[in-house]
Amino acid sequence: QQPVQSPQAVILREGEDAVINCSSSKALYSVHWYRQKHGEAPVFLMILLKGGEQKGHDKISASFNEKKQQSSLYLTASQLSYSGTYFCGTLHSGAGSYQLTFGKGTKLSVIP
């Protein structure tokens, strides 16, 4: 079951904040966030495990609400380097194998 990401695209000016949401219809074990710049490999940002944890590094953080089966990625004081497509990947509880299922992505454009 592919997770649903919103919004599909967002344009920010440098210094503005953004929130990207990721939700699933199935019980989640963990949520993974990656960023991909055009023509490049997706790069790992963070993993959140069930238990409702919150994580962050630099000005990018994320939360995981196990009950709502959703995660949110928070980008504060955005920089030009934050531009790219952000993907959430979900691993479901009870999965017999490691199959990370990715959403369609949220395209973030940061402009000066």
Next chain:
Amino acid sequence: NAGVMQNPRHLVRRRGQEARLRCSPMKGHSHVYWYRQLPEEGLKFMVYLQKENIIDESGMPKERFSAEFPKEGPSILRIQQVVRGDSAAYFCASSSGGEKLFFGSGTQLSVL
């Protein structure tokens, strides 16, 4: 300390030909995953392999597609008798068995 290496970077094939995509995982990683990406789409899981074993191939088309990860050498994704619909970016990722995936830069397959 090389990351995940994929080659070729670009591959052009005519309909009916065979395509072979190679992936060398990061040093010390024995878990390999293949994903396919279409423009404006997320990464679609294809197959998960460990050395000499296919663990989960639930995302692989039943015909024409195969994957291997031999004891020695890179993992190979093989597409026989390619069709135009096979045109996509194919990404390989590796891990040490933990949940964090390291992606290669992908192979862009174009079928004429």
